[in-house]
Amino acid sequence: MTIIEGSPSIKLDVVAGLTAAAVVLPKAMAYATVAGLPVAVGLYTAFVPMVIYALLGSSRVLSVSSTATLGILVATQLGLAVPDGDSLRLLTATATLGTLVGAILLVARLLRLGFVASFISAPVLTGFKAGIGIVIVLDQVPKLFGIHITKQGFLYDVLSVVHHLPDTSLMTLVVAVATFAVLICMERLWPHSPAPLVAVGGSIAAA
Secondary structure, three states: OHHHHHHHHHHHHHHHHHHHHHHHHHHHHHHHHHOOOOHHHHHHHHHHHHHHHHHHOOOOOOOOOOOHHHHHHHHHHHHHHOOOOOHHHHHHHHHHHHHHHHHHHHHHHHOOOHHHHHHOOHHHHHHHHHHHHHHHHHHHHHHHHOOOOOOOOHHHHHHHHHHHHHHOOHHHHHHHHHHHHHHHHHHHHOOOOOHHHHHHHHHHHHO
8 A cells, every 4th residue: 555655756756857867868968078078978977976966965956967067177177187188098087086076075075064165156156157158158169060170268269160160061060950959949849848868869860
């Protein structure tokens, strides 16, 4: 009888889990590329931190996942640690960075240092996130057009993108436009549908 009464709750948990996965998985894959890492690393970051936090965390409303900010910060540090971009060394450096950050978080938890975050003002966070968003958009633009640029700095990268526009890959651009169309149409017609997951799956199939 207890199992029968609890089954609706289990169904709701399953639906919630699938809904979260439909949003988190495509984002995690994208953030992995922002960090300069293979897409598979994004899948690891989507699963492993959540399992660990479920065992060690205390908040029921905290979002535990990769973010655009983390992607940029990781990319910056990996660029300093592995300037030649060697794939094996990148993975090693990423694992080391993740272990160190995890250890620091555990120490912070034991010392109850969560209150430190309250000293960071909202305007600072807003400006930081806005800057990160602009950087990420610029980072993804060459991929939408199928062009390659050498990153030298924000303004130089903007000029480089404009300079390489004549080299745009039409097939890549078509896939990008179709992906945007799927995202926008599904969000308007079916607001609660897994639009990002469908778009990513369709893009992978097209590629």
